[in-house]
Amino acid sequence: MMNLTGTIGGGGRQGWIAAVVGLAGTTVIWIFASYALFVVTWNIAAGVLDNPVLLPSAGLTLDAAAQLISSGILLSDVLASLKRVVLGFAMAASIAIPLAMLMAFFSTLRRLTMPIVQLLRPIPPIAWIPLAVLWFGIGDPPSYFITAIAAFFPIFLNAFEGGISVEKRHIHAAQFLGAGRRAMIMKIIVPSSMPYIWTGVIVGLGQSWMAVVTAELIAAQSGLGYMIQNSRINLETANVLVGMITIGLLGSLMVAGLRYLERYVLPWKATQ
Amino acid sequence: MIEALSKKEIPEASMTQSTDRLRQSNRGAIHVDKVSVEFKRNGQAFSALAPVDLNVEAGAFVSFLGPSGCGKTTLLNVISGMLRPTTGSVQIDDTPVTRPIPLCNVVFQQHSLFPWMKVIDNVAFGPQQLGDGDPEGTARTFLSLVGLDKFATLYPAQLSGGMQQRVAIARALATYPPVLLMDEPFGALDAQTRTIMQEELLKIWANFSTTVIFVTHDIDEAIYLSDRIVVMRTAPGSVKEVIDVPIPRPRTPKIMQSEVFSRIRLRVIDLIREETLKIFNSTER
Ligand SMILES: Nc1ncnc2c1ncn2[C@@H]1O[C@H](COP(=O)(O)OP(=O)(O)OP(=O)(O)O)[C@@H](O)[C@H]1O
Numbered sequence: 001m002m003n004l005t006g007t008i009g010g011g012g013r014q015g016w017i018a019a020v021v022g023l024a025g026t027t028v029i030w031i032f033a034s035y036a037l038f039v040v041t042w043n044i045a046a047g048v049l050d051n052p053v054l055l056p057s058a059g060l061t062l063d064a065a066a067q068l069i070s071s072g073i074l075l076s077d078v079l080a081s082l083k084r085v086v087l088g089f090a091m092a093a094s095i096a097i098p099l100a101m102l103m104a105f106f107s108t109l110r111r112l113t114m115p116i117v118q119l120l121r122p123i124p125p126i127a128w129i130p131l132a133v134l135w136f137g138i139g140d141p142p143s144y145f146i147t148a149i150a151a152f153f154p155i156f157l158n159a160f161e162g163g164i165s166v167e168k169r170h171i172h173a174a175q176f177l178g179a180g181r182r183a184m185i186m187k188i189i190v191p192s193s194m195p196y197i198w199t200g201v202i203v204g205l206g207q208s209w210m211a212v213v214t215a216e217l218i219a220a221q222s223g224l225g226y227m228i229q230n231s232r233i234n235l236e237t238a239n240v241l242v243g244m245i246t247i248g249l250l251g252s253l254m255v256a257g258l259r260y261l262e263r264y265v266l267p268w269k270a271t272q
Numbered sequence: 273m274i275e276a277l278s279k280k281e282i283p284e285a286s287m288t289q290s291t292d293r294l295r296q297s298n299r300g301a302i303h304v305d306k307v308s309v310e311f312k313r314n315g316q317a318f319s320a321l322a323p324v325d326l327n328v329e330a331g332a333f334v335s336f337l338g339p340s341g342c343g344k345t346t347l348l349n350v351i352s353g354m355l356r357p358t359t360g361s362v363q364i365d366d367t368p369v370t371r372p373i374p375l376c377n378v379v380f381q382q383h384s385l386f387p388w389m390k391v392i393d394n395v396a397f398g399p400q401q402l403g404d405g406d407p408e409g410t411a412r413t414f415l416s417l418v419g420l421d422k423f424a425t426l427y428p429a430q431l432s433g434g435m436q437q438r439v440a441i442a443r444a445l446a447t448y449p450p451v452l453l454m455d456e457p458f459g460a461l462d463a464q465t466r467t468i469m470q471e472e473l474l475k476i477w478a479n480f481s482t483t484v485i486f487v488t489h490d491i492d493e494a495i496y497l498s499d500r501i502v503v504m505r506t507a508p509g510s511v512k513e514v515i516d517v518p519i520p521r522p523r524t525p526k527i528m529q530s531e532v533f534s535r536i537r538l539r540v541i542d543l544i545r546e547e548t549l550k551i552f553n554s555t556e557r
């Protein structure tokens with residue numbers, strides 16, 4: 001009971017921020033210290049190189065960021081990338097989770113399809129880009145495809161692991177209590193697999209976010225990946241750095257956000 | 273609460289349990305007919321249960337005693353439908369048991385509560401599945417029966433081992449199963465908690481028609497609780513002797529000082545010793 005209030009009730013504002021940044025137990029001060037160290041190292045390196053095309057200083061990068069923000073370019077690129085990630089990720093999850101559950105419980109289906117999954121899994125999302133462009137052209141659709149591919153395997157494999165690790169004693173207990181097929185799936189199998197599914201979702205979202213940048217480098221004309229690529233061509237290195245840092249920040253924020261949501265998705269884990 | 277279960281939404285498996293309920297001992301007779309179980313061990317067939325014949329009358333409290341590995345859990349698993357016997361069959365009243373059905377429920381040493389459900393939802397799950405009109409209300413009734421109504425909104429992991437076992441018992445009883453199988457349910461508890469749980473179990477059982485089969489290694493526990501004790505033969509397991517416990521109820525721990533009690537205890541110790549020695553002698557060779 002103590003533990004429950006400790007994790008859910010306690011923490012307050014600081015705890016919330018720490019959780020969001022994904023450094024449990026670390027105070028905001030440490031985060032600032034860490035970022036300060038990063039910026040100082042960066043500026044020393046920039047000073048040594050003394051060439052803003054190779055490595056602009058943090059100040060120059062900040063100026064570039066201010067301009068990209070005020071012109072609205074950064075926001076529109078962020079939104080373009082986010083949309084591709086969210087849609088691709090959602091498509092992947094909505095196929096991967098039910099499929100994994102079916103395969104965990106129907107051995108014929110599992111035997112028939114698992115070798116295919118094992119064959120496709122090691123192919124990196126980037127290797128799908130040529131096909132994606134051939135099939136879907138340039139723009140949003142190929143990016144949806146790539147982000148979906150990237151998210152699919154972590155979600156699928158984790159959910160499958162969850163499905164096969166549902167404990168016999170829980171299945172039996174539910175049968176003794178008269179559970180029908182529906183209750184067995186919705187109230188026993190799915191919640192029992194949920195910790196695994198959730199891990200897959202977190203990893204999958206991260207993968208998807210990395211893949212969208214790759215896809216946009218080649219197959220799109222908007223988004224953070226496109227912006228980075230375009231800035232490189234124009235030798236606007238500060239803009240490249242702004243793009244990279246935005247990717248890093250948003251990626252870690254997304255994962256931290258999911259980790260924060262975990263206490264609502266897996267409330268029984270929060271008490272342990 | 274009680275009437276609710278007898279409505280027509282009840283799945284076929286539980287139809288027989290729906291009409292008669294509290295304080296009636298005409299449900300839950302167990303018929304074990306020539307049940308044998310073979311396991312594969314390193315590719316070789318290993319006989320865990322020789323043909324076992326056993327009849328338990330409705331409403332009885334029966335304990336299984338026997339040396340470790342003699343097949344108590346295996347027999348329980350067959351009776352509950354969790355394990356298909358190699359030969360033979362099991363019936364509860366007139367229903368053949370071939371898979372887990374709501375005619376019976378089990379409580380193990382290691383509880384099988386659903387960790388993702390709060391205590392109250394664990395107990396309400398069965399009544400809800402079987403068409404109880406007020407599953408929450410039923411669950412609360414059973415939780416107070418085991419003295420845990422104040423812990424309804426916690427998760428199982430937040431309870432002590434003894435409390436988890438009480439929730440498991442409440443959950444098992446909340447669907448009024450004609451048969452309750454218990455496999456060393458208090459095995460992991462300390463001696464004090466164990467004694468209290470035994471008394472609680474007897475009190476609760478007195479209010480139900482439920483037939484109980486109780487597996488334990490604790491001879492005193494078996495005598496204190498049971499109407500009859502089944503001592504099992506080992507390798508392969510079968511029924512060695514059935515001993516009546518003619519001690520009137522309600523019982524209190526005081527009966528452990530009585531002469532009948534010591535007489536039965538001595539007899540049981542002798543029988544188990546014979547079987548345990550058999551294992552030792554066979555492994556020495
Ligand atoms: N799944 C299995 N595969 C192979 N052998 C098994 C299996 N389950 C049980 N056995 C064997 O069957 C025999 C009976 O086991 P069982 O678990 O029923 O004994 P038990 O009387 O419950 O013992 P304990 O008192 O230690 O719980 C043992 O020799 C055991 O090794």
Ligand SMILES: [Mg+2]
Binds near residue numbers: 344345346
């Ligand atoms: Mg056992």
